[in-house]
Amino acid sequence: MQNMSGMSRMLSLVMVFALGIWVTSSGLLSEIAVYEEDILYLLKQHIILVAASGGAAILVGVPIGIWLSRPIMERSAEMIMQIFNVGTTIPTLAVIALSMTLLGIGFAPAFFGLFVASLLPIVRNTYTGLLAVPRHLKEAAIGMGMTPAQMLIRVEFPNALYVVFSGIRTALAVNVGTTPLAFLIGGGGLGELIFTGIDLMDTGMLLAGAVPTALLAVFVDFVMGQAQLHLVPKGVNPLR
Amino acid sequence: MIQLENLTKTFETPRGVVVAADKVNMTVPTGEICVLLGPSGCGKTTALKMINRLIRPTSGRILINGEDTADRNTIELRRQIGYVIQQIGLFPNMTVEENICVVPRMLGWEAKPAKARAAELIDLVGLDPHHFLYRYPKELSGGQQQRIGVIRALAADPPVMLMDEPFGAIDPINREIIQNEFLKMQATLKKTIMFVSHDIDEAVKMGDKIAIFRGGRIEQYDTPDRILSHPVNAFVADFVGADRTLKRLRLVTAEMIADPGTPAVARGARPQEALQAAKAHGGRTVIVIDANHRPVAYATVEELSGAHGTVGDFAHPLPATVPARADLRAVVSEMFANDVMWLACTDDQGRFAGVVTQPAVTAMLGQSSGQPLTN
Ligand SMILES: Nc1ncnc2c1ncn2[C@@H]1O[C@H](COP(=O)(O)OP(=O)(O)OP(=O)(O)O)[C@@H](O)[C@H]1O
Numbered sequence: 286m287q288n289m290s291g292m293s294r295m296l297s298l299v300m301v302f303a304l305g306i307w308v309t310s311s312g313l314l315s316e317i318a319v320y321e322e323d324i325l326y327l328l329k330q331h332i333i334l335v336a337a338s339g340g341a342a343i344l345v346g347v348p349i350g351i352w353l354s355r356p357i358m359e360r361s362a363e364m365i366m367q368i369f370n371v372g373t374t375i376p377t378l379a380v381i382a383l384s385m386t387l388l389g390i391g392f393a394p395a396f397f398g399l400f401v402a403s404l405l406p407i408v409r410n411t412y413t414g415l416l417a418v419p420r421h422l423k424e425a426a427i428g429m430g431m432t433p434a435q436m437l438i439r440v441e442f443p444n445a446l447y448v449v450f451s452g453i454r455t456a457l458a459v460n461v462g463t464t465p466l467a468f469l470i471g472g473g474g475l476g477e478l479i480f481t482g483i484d485l486m487d488t489g490m491l492l493a494g495a496v497p498t499a500l501l502a503v504f505v506d507f508v509m510g511q512a513q514l515h516l517v518p519k520g521v522n523p524l525r
Numbered sequence: 526m527i528q529l530e531n532l533t534k535t536f537e538t539p540r541g542v543v544v545a546a547d548k549v550n551m552t553v554p555t556g557e558i559c560v561l562l563g564p565s566g567c568g569k570t571t572a573l574k575m576i577n578r579l580i581r582p583t584s585g586r587i588l589i590n591g592e593d594t595a596d597r598n599t600i601e602l603r604r605q606i607g608y609v610i611q612q613i614g615l616f617p618n619m620t621v622e623e624n625i626c627v628v629p630r631m632l633g634w635e636a637k638p639a640k641a642r643a644a645e646l647i648d649l650v651g652l653d654p655h656h657f658l659y660r661y662p663k664e665l666s667g668g669q670q671q672r673i674g675v676i677r678a679l680a681a682d683p684p685v686m687l688m689d690e691p692f693g694a695i696d697p698i699n700r701e702i703i704q705n706e707f708l709k710m711q712a713t714l715k716k717t718i719m720f721v722s723h724d725i726d727e728a729v730k731m732g733d734k735i736a737i738f739r740g741g742r743i744e745q746y747d748t749p750d751r752i753l754s755h756p757v758n759a760f761v762a763d764f765v766g767a768d769r770t771l772k773r774l775r776l777v778t779a780e781m782i783a784d785p786g787t788p789a790v791a792r793g794a795r796p797q798e799a800l801q802a803a804k805a806h807g808g809r810t811v812i813v814i815d816a817n818h819r820p821v822a823y824a825t826v827e828e829l830s831g832a833h834g835t836v837g838d839f840a841h842p843l844p845a846t847v848p849a850r851a852d853l854r855a856v857v858s859e860m861f862a863n864d865v866m867w868l869a870c871t872d873d874q875g876r877f878a879g880v881v882t883q884p885a886v887t888a889m890l891g892q893s894s895g896q897p898l899t900n
């Protein structure tokens with residue numbers, strides 16, 4: 286698993302690098318450079334979309350996952366998770382389209398669609414990560430006199446953190462990969478260059494959207510990888 | 526002091542009602558170790574967990590130092606009871622130091638004294654603080670983890686400890702070492718301890734008292750020696766094993782049955798002196814000691830009577846000696862190994878401290894042993 290994701294990360298790096306060489310050598314760089322102003326403007330929109338929807342998904346998803354893992358939710362949690370699971374089988378494009386029918390066009394539906402698409406991996410990993418904390422650890426914590434809140438903060442959550450992080454990482458990968466679609470419902474972002482480039486058969490324009498999107502994806506994944514490496518305590522971090 | 530009064534616990538399960546504790550009554554005096562012993566599923570863990578209220582009793586009371594635990598704040602109660610679970614349960618996300626400091630910190634200790642306490646305790650179990658305090662549990666061996674589990678429970682110096690098979694997950698040799706370490710600590714700490722075990726040898730070794738459980742009931746609550754010598758029924762006799770008499774050998778040390786009056790003379794003594802001493806004592810052997818009072822040889826009355834010269838001329842070297850503190854199991858084993866009927870024992874400085882004989886061992890075993898009272 287870990288090797289696989291390590292490999293794919295390497296592969297994407299190599300591909301971006303190769304893309305860079307090809308773009309430079311074929312003289313496309315100057316064609317892309319023409320769009321510099323658009324790129325900067327749209328990139329900003331793009332990043333705001335990713336950060337806002339991803340951040341909101343973390344802020345909402347982690348607490349939902351924690352809530353579902355509490356003993357009072359024991360009976361209903363599995364059913365709620367099933368609903369979430371069915372939710373993910375809907376393609377993201379459909380989610381975005383549905384979101385448009387609800388909220389019209391513009392930033393709001395784009396934000397909402399991306400938020401919903403990123404939510405599930407976070408909720409699921411938080412929930413399963415917390416449930417996977419061994420029973421005897423919880424028993425030791427209670428037996429030593431921890432309150433439920435202390436047990437959550439000091440024992441359960443730190444021990445689930447690696448899994449939670451993996452969920453966030455997956456969610457952000459989905460998010461970054463889906464954000465270009467936001468353009469289709471008027472949410473802006475680099476999708477504008479990509480889709481317009483496709484329509485006009487303008488390779489320069491297409492690449493002006495695609496290359497920053499790819500770089501952003503690699504960058505976000507890298508940052509998340511580093512965060513997972515350094516923020517998860519050493520004793521429960523298989524990477525250390 | 527821990528008192529259990531008519532303690533009862535029933536679990537409602539899909540397959541009917543399970544009685545895990547059935548009117549359990551017992552008192553553990555302050556400073557003693559009480560071992561709960563019995564086959565799997567007999568309710569040992571349930572009894573233990575009711576004391577720190579991880580399990581709520583169906584009926585009955587638990588008093589700690591005369592105070593009903595049901596009247597106390599559960600969280601506070603638990604912080605004042607050291608708890609060692611069978612699976613050790615060190616928190617993998619915390620270092621050894623953080624693990625040990627959990628309860629002291631919850632009790633409001635400052636970071637500094639808590640850390641000092643952690644270093645002190647880790648030193649107490651023979652681990653190097655510099656090496657171990659900042660390690661994570663996964664970086665420790667099983668035996669080291671078990672030691673940390675025990676000192677974590679001791680960290681806030683609780684008067685009462687609950688230990689659920691604390692030395693279970695470890696090989697026999699290391700278990701023996703940790704048991705000895707723990708008994709040494711207990712000699713000074715004098716905690717009141719409930720100790721769950723399913724191993725009769727461990728129970729005999731660790732317990733001031735042993736409670737034998739079957740199906741949620743106490744079959745017998747007694748000292749290890751009484752349990753071994755007077756099992757109240759066939760179940761207890763069966764549980765402690767057919768070799769229960771031999772197991773009692775571990776409860777007695779050589780000095781408890783040694784005869785310190787056996788005459789000891791120097792190598793250079795005259796045979797007449799030695800004979801007189803032997804006569805006064807009534808035995809047939811004299812021990813020959815060296816300048817440091819160490820037993821080195823022996824001579825018999827027959828050899829010495831009418832002899833001239835010194836005792837040293839007639840002496841035979843001793844095949845072996847045993848420390849006076851050794852338990853009788855080690856003594857008997859040494860007797861068999863050397864094919865002798867008696868052995869000289871030595872004190873901590875190696876000086877002669879008396880003689881242990883096979884008849885004395887047999888007499889001790891016979892003394893209080895008896896048949897099961899009922900069948
Ligand atoms: N939460 C529970 N629900 C239902 N039955 C239970 C529960 N906990 C324990 N029991 C039952 O109560 C009985 C006593 O269990 P307990 O765990 O106290 O046994 P034990 O003596 O500690 O055994 P072992 O040596 O295997 O640990 C068993 O029959 C067990 O199945």
Ligand SMILES: [Mg+2]
Nearest residue numbers: 569570571689
């Ligand atoms: Mg048990």
